[in-house]
Amino acid sequence: MPLIIGIVLILxxxxxxxxxxxxxxxxxxxxxxxxxxxxxxxxxxxxxxxxVDLTYRHYVELKGVVQSEAMVLAPFTEREVAYYENRxxxxxxxxxxxxxxxxxxxxxTNKVESLLSNEKSSVEIYITDLSxxxxxxxxxxxxxxxxxxxxxxxxxxQENSPWMRSFSARTHFxxxxxxxxxxxxxxxEEIFASNQPLYILGEMYKQGDRYYIGxxxxxxKPSMVSYKSEDEIISNVKNKRILSIVIGxxxxxxxxxxxxxxxLGYTPx
Numbered sequence: 001m002p003l004i005i006g007i008v009l010i011l012x013x014x015x016x017x018x019x020x021x022x023x024x025x026x027x028x029x030x031x032x033x034x035x036x037x038x039x040x041x042x043x044x045x046x047x048x049x050x051x052v053d054l055t056y057r058h059y060v061e062l063k064g065v066v067q068s069e070a071m072v073l074a075p076f077t078e079r080e081v082a083y084y085e086n087r088x089x090x091x092x093x094x095x096x097x098x099x100x101x102x103x104x105x106x107x108x109t110n111k112v113e114s115l116l117s118n119e120k121s122s123v124e125i126y127i128t129d130l131s132x133x134x135x136x137x138x139x140x141x142x143x144x145x146x147x148x149x150x151x152x153x154x155x156x157x158q159e160n161s162p163w164m165r166s167f168s169a170r171t172h173f174x175x176x177x178x179x180x181x182x183x184x185x186x187x188x189e190e191i192f193a194s195n196q197p198l199y200i201l202g203e204m205y206k207q208g209d210r211y212y213i214g215x216x217x218x219x220x221k222p223s224m225v226s227y228k229s230e231d232e233i234i235s236n237v238k239n240k241r242i243l244s245i246v247i248g249x250x251x252x253x254x255x256x257x258x259x260x261x262x263x264l265g266y267t268p269x
Contacts, residue, residue, distance in 0.1 A: 031201065031222075031234055034061040040131035042204050043211055050206055057203035057218050062136065063230070064127035065195045072121045075171065076153045076189040082196070083140075085120045085149060086189040089113040091156065093181040113186055127198055127213075136204060138225065139214030143202070146215065148226035149190035158184040192227065199226045199233060 042060045049056040066082050074084040095109045126135040140147060157164045164185065192198070202223045204213045215223040226233055 036061045036063055038131035039129050039134050039136055043134050046206050057205040060204045062200045064129040066125055066127050066192045066198050068123045068125045070123050072123050074191055076187045081191040082194045083121050083125045083192040088117045089115050089186045091183045091186050136211045136213050139212050142214035143225050146224040150227045152191045153189035155187055199230050
């Protein structure tokens with residue numbers, strides 16, 4: 001068994017290190033050498049190309065400020081924002097007894113979260129920049145998990161806390177809970193504040209009189225929406241590349257140790 005485990009760890013560690021190192025590297029290179037376009041410049045290119053191809057999508061890097069058609073109230077933080085996403089989960093405590101191979105018994109206690117709701121604001125959002133009044137609407141759904149919103153709330157509320165009673169009365173939302181060891185609720189919320197700077201990589205296109213930007217589908221290049229600056233994102237990507245190398249090397253070393261143990265001191269039954 002140590003031999004098999006060692007081989008698996010070496011292969012998994014090597015594959016993990018290479019795959020994620022290259023994946024993060026592709027995004028870092030794209031961002032580093034991509035020229036930031038103004039909305040005005042990108043709109044001119046799309047208008048020109050649309051005369052030939054109505055479905056033309058222009059891969060672009062944009063920096064602007066986000067706004068919405070109408071301000072929305074983020075339910076958990078109770079502040080007006082351009083956009084929000086939140087998650088409401090019930091939290092309970094589960095305990096179970098395990099017995100080891102020597103007959104010793106011990107109790108394991110875990111906190112278990114169950115998602116009750118996952119909400120996104122429905123008002124459309126767009127960005128503008130100093131090049132003019134042109135709006136570029138964000139196709140948020142197309143970006144999927146490549147959207148990095150600003151953390152605004154991550155807290156625990158007991159079932160009968162004043163805030164939960166107030167929230168329930170305002171929203172008429174029923175808060176179910178399961179299990180005899182119910183503890184309360186976890187509230188998580190992320191936002192884009194109005195006029196907050198955004199960094200966007202994606203494909204800009206035109207539908208009717210509107211410009212949109214969404215995930216890259218024509219060339220499948222890196223895509224993202226973030227409240228962070230370009231320099232901060234690139235720095236984070238570099239850190240992820242280093243982490244992927246470290247994890248890969250650790251997997252290889254542990255695997256090599258398991259194989260060495262097998263050949264030097266392990267006698268299979």
